[in-house]
Structures are given as structure tokens and as C-alpha cells.
Amino acid sequence: MSDITTSQVPVKQDGTLAHIGYVLRSNPVTLLAFTMFAILLLAAVLGPVIVPYDPMESNAAIALQPPSMAHWFGTDNLGRDVFSRVILATRLDLAISVAAVALSFLIGSVLGSVAGYWGGWLDTVLNRLFDTIMAFPLFVLAMGIVAALGNTVENIVYATAVINIPFYARLVRAEVNIRRDAGFAQAAKLAGNSDIRVLALHIFPNALPPMMVQVSLNLGWAILNAAGLSFIGLGVRPPTAEWGIMVAEGANFIVSGEWWLAFFPGFALMFAVFTFNLLGDGLRDMVDPRQRS
């Protein structure tokens, strides 16, 4: 008995790995996405160690210098090194979006599972709630929430989480709903598992693959959203290094030709969003090859 299980598990893992390897080889774009993701992670983790200058240190003598060997991305109006600030901002921007997406993943999973499994009035009420959230232009709702809760970084996270919850909840609800009376779920119940146990351990895991794709696509959008909010002056405050604020500050100098102030943080933002979008498409290829476009 134990022989069979030990011999079966490696074969199965090998299959999955081989499949992932196959997808990566046949689709170099996905490989590129993983490489870009690794660069982002490195910048976020090692940021403070690898930057050449203190991101807060201003030096009026070298203000507004174009990119050079000493300052790769130039210096801003206070003489701060743009390269150091762009690299350091990676951690904050990723942290905000990861926290927001994790929150909406958690809350969305719970609400969606409950609505999909038990249905009834709870389902109706939750659906109405999600409809109402979706009835707002989402960025505008996020603005309203941050304005109401107060202008802090945590509230940016909450606002971004709230506007993303419906996407997760609906996805989970659909996945749970079609499996609620499936054979394996009824077997698990007959074997004496409680409803919550069946829901959490037997049915919900089936929703994870499409959820992962959603997470990856959503992360890019969450970064855009958070950067957009700080661009209009919500959440992160100067002099904190954050991509949205840096573009906003740099925008004042673009009409006089100092392009590097806004360009590099904007490019970093684009790079991050692009990475997550590519990653999401790549993950979808692995999870559900039929949806490949």
C-alpha cells in the first residue's frame, strides 16, 4: 500500500513539472515574465542594500541633473538620486498591491464560498452587495473610500481590496456552486465531514487554479490603482519614494524638458504591471490551455 503511494506521487509531480517545463520552453514570453518577476522581487527584497545613494538625501548643488554615470537616472529637483528612489519604491508599491490583493483574495474566497455553497437569501444579499460595488466606477469608489476613511497608506490597501473583492467572490461562487452537489462532495459528506470541512478542504481547492490567474492579473491592476491614487495625492505622502508620487512630482518638470524625473518611475510602474499581466497570461496557459489566445 505504502509502496504504491510513494511510487505514484513522484510520477505525478514529475508530470506537473514536465508540463510547466514544456509550457515555458514552448512559450518564451512566459519565461521572460518569470525573469522580469524575479528582477522585481530582487529589487523589492534587496532594494536598500543595492542602491548607491540615500533616497532622502537632498543636495541642491546637483539638482535636476540629467542621467549620467554617477546618477544613472539623473537627480530630481532636490538633488536626490532618482535611481535609488525608483528601486526603493519597488518594495512599497509591491507591498501595497500584494497586501490589497491578499485581502480581497481572503475576503472574496470566504464570501464567495458561503454564497455558492449555501445559496438562498445570503447569496441574494451578497450578490446585491457586489452589484452595488460594481455599479461604481471602481477607481472613483476607491477615491471615495480613501477620502472617507482618511488619507493613509493602510486605507489605500483597504480601498483597493474592497473594489477587487467582487471579482474574487464571483469567481469562487461560480466554482463552488457547480461542485456543491458533485459526487466527491456528497461522498465526503457521507463519510461524516462537516459542511465547513467539505467546503474548505474538498470543494474550495478546485477554485484555486483560476484564482491564481486572477491574482496575477489583479496584482498589476492593484499597482496601477495604488499608484493612481498617490498620483492624485492620496495615501503615500512625499517625500516617501513611490512611483505614482514621483511621476506626479516629475510631471511639473516635464514641460521644461526634465523628462527623467517622471520617465523612470513611470517606466518602473509600467514594467511591474506588464510583468504581472504577462505572468497572468502565462499562468492561464499552464492552468487552462484551452483559453490560450
Add this chain to the structure above:
Amino acid sequence: MAGRLRTIGLRITHAIPVILGVVVVSFLLTRALPGDPAVYFAGHAADEASIEEVRTALGLDKPLPEQFLVYAGNVLTGDLGQSLSTGQPVIEDLAHRLPASLELTLTALLLSCTIAIPLGVLAATRPGSAVDHLCRVLVTAGVSLPTFFTGVLLIYIFYYLLGIAPSPLGRLDFIYIEPDRITGFYLIDAAIAGDWETWTGALKQLVLPAITLTLFTLAPLARMTRAAMLSALSSDYIRTARAAGLTEDKVLFTYAFRNALLPVVTTLGMVFSFTLGANVLVEKVFAWPGIGSYAVEALVVSDYAAVQGFVLAMALLFVVLNLVIDLSYTLIDPRIGFETR
């Protein structure tokens, strides 16, 4: 015809609970302010007496359900409170600035549709061709572009480097005289007045922000058009139509395109949501005097009545747009009835 009217009536009644939900959420947002909402609405410079006055005006001394009724009543009569920064009623400010935002948004969407839909159709009818690849690149790049960054980039290229765009400061350069206000849309007002110099001036100011928004909305529309056309072209009725010997144009436009249009129009609703949000950012970049920049200015000075009014107005606008989109379904596809949904 009576059936269709009934369908339309039914769809309109479906919008009512959504509107109610929107009003409830925007009410909860105003009451979620930490501390005493009356203090926030009265502003920084308020003394005890004016805070009390605001408290009674907003009904904050009453229990929550009653407060909601007062709020809903105010919204119904168009009273969204006074803006602290302009001293005007919020509804008047919004009404005054709305045409600017709509002019920008609608121009961008129109431009976006005229580019994205033909592009998507071409990409679907010639898979693997240069057009298909162009479509794919645009789609992937488009969704990754932060609107405010595109705007800044376009200003740098077309204003600073090439010098062909006017300075990104609002709807009209100060050398032109504002056209008489009839619709509030400068392009229409100037055309009515026959003032083509001002019309050109307004158009020049409009081009860059509209392109910024267009680039942003192009991607989802082109992607959906391509996908919808592909699935329509591979369906049985197209094979039958081809087998019956219909011309390629007839097959493409009368049969495939009309069926593909439905998911595209659905996407248009989602695109509207994004556009209304992105509008805020683009308006800030180009100092466009619409309701988006009004809200941003209000946020900076903690003018809560103005911000909440803006959120509510945007949500209602979006509900109405969705209603229009849903109703246009019945024109595209006569089979659609809302009873079944």
C-alpha cells in the same frame, strides 16, 4: 413593438435597486468619517455655531435610519451640500464642469471605437498576419500603460520636443474667447456660434488628453472584438452562409459582425467604468477643468461634500450609461428579453 417597450420598461425598473444601493453606499461613506462628520463638513475654519448649523442641516443629531432618509431626500432634490472651497452648491459646480469631462470621455471613446473595432475585425479575419500581431502588441502594451504616465510622456514628446501641441493647461488657450455656453461642449458651442478659430483652438487642446484616454481604452475593446469575431466566424451559421454562396462581405458584416457586436458592447460597459476613473488622472495631468480635477482639488483641501457629491454623480452616470448599453442590446439583438435574466 409593445413587447420591446415592455422589455425596455422592465430593464429600467431593474436599475432602481442599483441606484438605491449606490445612494446607500455613498451615505455610508459620508458617515464613515472618523470622528464627527459635522466637523469635517463644516471645514477647518468653522466655529461651534456653524458646526451645530451643519449638524442640523445634515440631520446628524438624529438616529442613523432617519439620517439616511434626510440624505436620500436631499439627493432626490439635487441638494448635495455646499462646497467649502468654491462656496457654491456642489450640484451646481458639478453641472458646470460635467460637459468638460463628457467632451473628453466621449471623444476618447469614439476615437477608441473607430480604431479598435476595425483593428479587431481585421486581426480576426487575418490570423497570424501583421495586423494580428500589431493588435496583440497594442493589447498587451495598452493594459500595462498607466494613463497618467502616457499623458506625461505625450506632453513631453508633442509639446516640449516637437512643439506641435499647445501647452497642457485646460480646455482653451487664453488667446481665445470662451464660446457662449449652450451645451457646455466647446466644440459644439463654437460650431453653433460659427467661430471656427475657437473651434480649432479647442480641438487642439482636446487632442492630447483624448489620445491618452484612447490608448488606455483601445486594448480591451480590440481584444474583445478580435475574440468575438473569431468565435462568430468559426460558428455553424457562418459555415452555412458561406456554403449558400453569400459574398464574403455579406458573411462578414451582416452575419458575423452583428453577432460579434454583443460581447463588444458588453465590454464597452466595463471600459466606461475604467474610463471614468482614468478621466480623473488625465484631467489632473492636463489641468482639464472637468469634474475629475474638481474632485482632486476638493480632496486636497478635505472638502468632503464635494468629494462625496462627485462619487455619487460618477456612480449615477455609470448606472445610466450601463442602462443605455443594455437597451442598445435590444436594438442589436431582437431575441434579448430581460425577463429571463
